[in-house]
Amino acid sequence: ASLEQAANLYPIPPGLAxxxxxxxxxxxxxxxxxxxFRTGVLAALRSRQTGxxxxxxxTASxxxxxxxxxKVADPNGGMLLRDWEAAATALANAPTSEALAEAVQQLAVREGIPAQAPSGTVLLARDTRPSGPALAHAATQGIAAVGATVEDRGVLTTPQLHWMVRATNRAEAATEQDYFRTLAAGFRELxxxxxxxxxxxxxxxxxxxxGVGAAKVERLGALLADTGLAFRVRNSGQPGEGRLNAGCGADFVxxxxxxxxxxxxxxxxxxRGASLDGDADRVVFYHCDEEGGFKLLDGDKIAVLAAGFVNExxxxxxxEGRRWRVGVVQTAYANGAATDYLRNGxxxxxxxxxxxxxxxHEVAVQFDVGIYFEANGHGTVLLSAALLEWLHQQSKLEGAPERHTAVRRLLALAGTVNQAVGDALSGLLLVEAVLASRRWSTADWDALYTDLPSRxxxxxxxxxxxxxxxxAETRAVTPAGLQDAIDACVAGVSQGRAFVRPSGTENVVRVYAEAAMREQAASLANEVARIVH
Ligand code: 16G
Ligand code: ZN
Structure with missing residues (x-):
């Protein structure tokens, strides 16, 4: 009854789907x-189920x-278990408080969630949006309505909260200060x-x-000022600056x-410059190339930089080092030139x-070092427990200095790079540390391979x-004939590649095309878009 009463304070807007x-x-x-409110209920139940x-x-990123x-963080610090997504949708759309209580009951039975203690604990955070505090309150009420405890961590980046969930469940120090210290210590070592x-x-x-990342970057920078690292933060969200994500941020750039x-x-x-997104789980880099033009270094470039370093x-x-499996995970949006460099270079x-x-993430964890970045800049480098244990043992042995350096570098990487989820702050440190280690300029990094023009x-x-x-979204199965039509457009285009996919976040179909020449990539995209219409 108490769940229903609490839910009555958060009625569903008419026509919600x-x-x-x-x-x-x-x-x-x-x-x-x-x-x-209802997602608060769900996160509490997931906590109770897993203990x-x-x-x-x-956040809206x-x-x-x-x-x-x-966004929901699962106990391992990753994203909500996929089996639970349908339940999240069902709870959110249950038309009345009674229907919500019933849906919760069904979920509890299906998932074997104990009715009594342990009651569950949910860590809560929000980005800097003005609507954040009121919504955080709604989440708190949902968590409390099923008897669970909420720990409000205030304003954080998405990856910080994921990191804290992971650390808490591993019985490691898990405050924001610990987060900064861990990243900074890894960077210092590198x-x-x-x-x-x-x-x-x-x-x-x-x-x-x-957004939220600006102030967090300032703090990280202050902690590392003695290393010579100097972040010059723009679009900090302070009074006088612009609005969140408006004309700025990783997605825009x-x-x-x-x-x-x-x-x-x-x-x-x-x-060089770098742009974070509104919740700081994405980062892309850029510089001014020799011709004086703006040049983007996207998630693919970061993946290549990280993969080369780890591999070395x-x-x-x-x-003994070579027996550990290194894998890079990409989506269809990865530039063909990046994939080619990783495989053949x-x-x-x-x-x-x-x-x-x-x-x-799901595929990356199957490797001993799993490197994944979406072209849009979301990604991380994951080291397996087995590899980390071996590295720890190796670090205690005497050995050639190069060997020792390699072991220590890999261990340091696991601290610098958020092991829960992609993190823009980790990404900044990763790139700076690798470039410094290699004594590379942005231009050296960019020159590893040349992006194929894409649209x-x-x-x-x-x-x-x-x-x-x-x-992996590279072939259209339905409607019938669509893939054949795309194939016909691509045929004859030098280094041509194109695909279409329904967006998972917007009511649109996305078209991607790449080719050897800029005009060809653009016209290929246009042709494919015409077919979809
Ligand atoms: C979400 C995803 C992002 C993906 C994008 C695709 C996370 C944390 N974020 O923002 O990785 O690239 O959706 O959007 O998973 P789309 O389906 O609209 O193209
Ligand atoms: Zn984001």
Whole structure:
């Protein structure tokens, strides 16, 4: 009865039909209180079932300030177990409080959730959106309505909260301070191992998207100021700066291939820049190339940089090092030139999955070092427990200095890089540390391979669900004839590749095309878009 009473305070808006989506619920903020309350209930039940803490983040990531949403962190710090997504949607859409109570009852039976203690604990955080506090309150009420405990961690990035959930359940120190200390310690070690004679770190312009990441980057920078690391933060969200994600942030920069508001090409001549998204789980880099043009270094470039570094350390460990499996996981959006470089240049295994971090993560954990980045900048580097244990043993043995360095570098990487989920702050440190270790400029990094020109379009259709795909979204299964028509467009285009997929977050169909020449990529995208219409 108490669940029903509490739920009555958060009635469903008329006509609501909301879907859990690729990474959680997202909508215009004023429509969300009932959904957030109910997701609080869900996260509490997942905690009770597992006897471990779960997490909730109130955020709409790279979307406009007026939107908001909610993401659930599973006990391992990753995203909500996929089996539970349908339940999340069912709870959110239950038309009345009675129907909600019934849906909860069904879920409890199906999942074997104990009715009594342990009651469950949920860590809660939110980004900087004005609608955040009220929605956090709704989540709190939902968690409490089923007798669970909420630990409100305030304003955090999404990856910080995921990191805390993972650390808590591993009985490790799990405050925000611990998060910063862990990342910073790994980075310090990597810099130390880069050796004497390394050039000083160049200042890095960081576009905070006017979101939560800006203040967190400032804190990280302050902690590492003595290393020479200097973040110059723009779009910090302070009064006088712009609005969240408006003309700035990783999503804007990656899609527009242009500098964010507040950053000029001239400034980029002096050093590189990086853009975070609104909840700081994505990062992309850029610089000004020799012709004076804006040049993006996306998630693919980060993956290649990380993979090359990891690979070199394992090679330095000889046959024993080489027996650990390294794999890079990409989506269909990965530039063909990046995939080619990983496979043929670095001789690494490359796996491909559908779009969405949960799919990439799932495959990455099957490797001893799993590296995944979506082209849009979301990703991380995961080291297996077995590899970490072996590295710890090795670190205690005497050995050649190069060997020791390689072992320590890999261990340091596991601290610098968020092991729960992709994290823009980790991404900044990872890139700076690897470039410093290699004594590379941004141009050296960019020169590893040259992106094939690509073009993305979105097409609005009556019903995007008529398009279904296979082979990690690279082939259209339905409607009949669509794939043949795409194949016909691609045929004869030098290095041509194109695919279509229904968006998991918007009511559109997305079109991607790449080819040897810019004009060909654009016309291929246009032709394919015309077929979809
Ligand atoms: C979500 C995903 C992102 C993916 C995007 C695709 C997470 C944390 N975020 O933002 O990885 O690239 O959806 O959107 O998984 P789309 O389906 O609209 O193209
Ligand atoms: Zn995000």
């Amino acid at each position: 909301i879907d859990y989506g690729t990474a959680g619920f997202r909508a215009e903020a004023s429509t969300l209180p009932s959904t957030v 471990a803490v779960t997490g909730l983040v109130i 790279h979307n406009p300030e007026g939107d908001n949403g909610i 810099l130390l191992l880069a050796g004497a004679g390394r050039p000083p770190l160049a200042p890095l312009l960081v576009d905070g998207a006017n 990656q899609k527009e291939q242009a500098p964010p508001a507040g950053v000029t090409l001239d400034e980029l001549r002096a050093g 350390q394992l090679q330095a460990l000889g046959d 670095l001789q690494l295994e490359v796996a491909r999955t559908a779009t969405g971090v949960k799919y990439l 993305q379009l979105k097409v609005t259709v009556h019903d995007r669900s008529v398009i279904t795909t296979s082979h």
